[in-house]
Amino acid sequence: MSLMALTFTIGWLIRKLGWYRLGHSIMTLAMLLLLLAAWAPVADNLLGPLESQYVAWEKWPEEQNIEAVVVLGGGWQPDRPWSITGRLSESSGLRLMEGLRLWHERPDLLLVVSGGGQDPKMTMAHGYAEAAEALGVPPESIVTLVSPNDTAEEAKSVRALLGEGAQVLIVTSASHMPRAMRHFEAAGLAPVAAPTHYLADRTEGLALAYWLPSARELRKTERAIYETLGLLAIQWEH
Template sequence: MDIIKPLVAALIMPFPLAALLAVLGGLLWAFGRHLAARILVIVALVGLLGAAWGPVAEGLLAPLESRYAPVSDPTTLEGVKAVVVLGGGWDPEGRGPASMRLGESSAQRLMEGVRLVKALPDARLLVSGADRDPAWDPVAWGYAQAARELGMDAARILILDTPVDTAQEAYAVREVLAPGERFLLVTSASHMPRAVLHFQRAGLDPIAAPTRFKTGDRSGSILHFWLPSAQHLRKSERALYEYMGLMALELDH
């Protein structure tokens, strides 16, 4: 099951799905089903171009990212004793300090977590995340090392290095928090709705502290926004992945 879910999610992303439809169209053409072949190829191209188009990508991702606002001033929150940073990706065997080996999403999550903890002197930093491959060092280790490199006191860092997905992270956090303990939850803005739902299912009440917003950026040219691009395609893929995760949670309820 751990292999099937990521595989299914990968196959129904816009680019793999378009490629699959194009291959099927080629096979139908070879067997003389020319009309069906043309339809499949046209659907593949239109779907792929649509997913890579700025207005579509932003339209898909923005509802997820706008669900929760970032925490500008954590000192206005009373009684927060922990900041939880959810796992992501990193390269444990790469060159340079741990802060350079974190993936883009992980680096932004950790930076936000460290910012929040430094503003809350009584709070701990809980860093979470493992890899499905037990031979691969957990990202929680990378988080902890990078946090120390950024000046965090090691005594304030708690490592949760066994959860491999958001659901497991929620229950791992529940095990180390005191009953009713208030905490901030840090993850990418697009992932936050699903993460909050997982934590609520575990009986917790997180305070959302989203980071890594990818929508609403108009710093580039207008032409870039209106032309299909790989950047827009990645936004669509991110949104579709999260919508599928939310749907799976609702069906599992």
């Protein structure tokens, strides 16, 4: 949205300077790209390949020697006067729900919850831990990683906790999973993907809403661009 607004503004300025045809073309292109980005067929085709790189876990395979279930940080609002589940963002709530579902099948494992925050006593990890305890996980099974502020730092913190080569089950949004796996592999760990929070292909193709541009579809396109740029950035980070 910001990129298209900037492009439109540049076109308007060029038009004001007297280059009417060029300015008009840039403004028209910006509007067209914005409409396409907010259209479900485009958004789903951009986000779908990222979300489908790793399949969801239905049950624990016997041959996997997992040491911990690791739920990666998302967003939350610690100062809101809501219940603990209400303070978690959509992505965080679904990540934690999937992590708890998998942990309850193997309660002998550690549940590692991650995420920093501006207040060191009210981080994302603290929010996860509070919600997990409210949903039946004993405190002694929960490990909070409160210092990481991005995925690369989360991977390094897990390595410091469990050691190099540890096999861990990574729970995060499906679109974020390819980038998360790269970071954890680069940190010397053996991650296993457990994706959740799918956004693509959630609208029926025959429904009228599927063919009309919307803010929901624009969000998918923004997520796809963000994660693609993140994957490209890893090449310079490691």
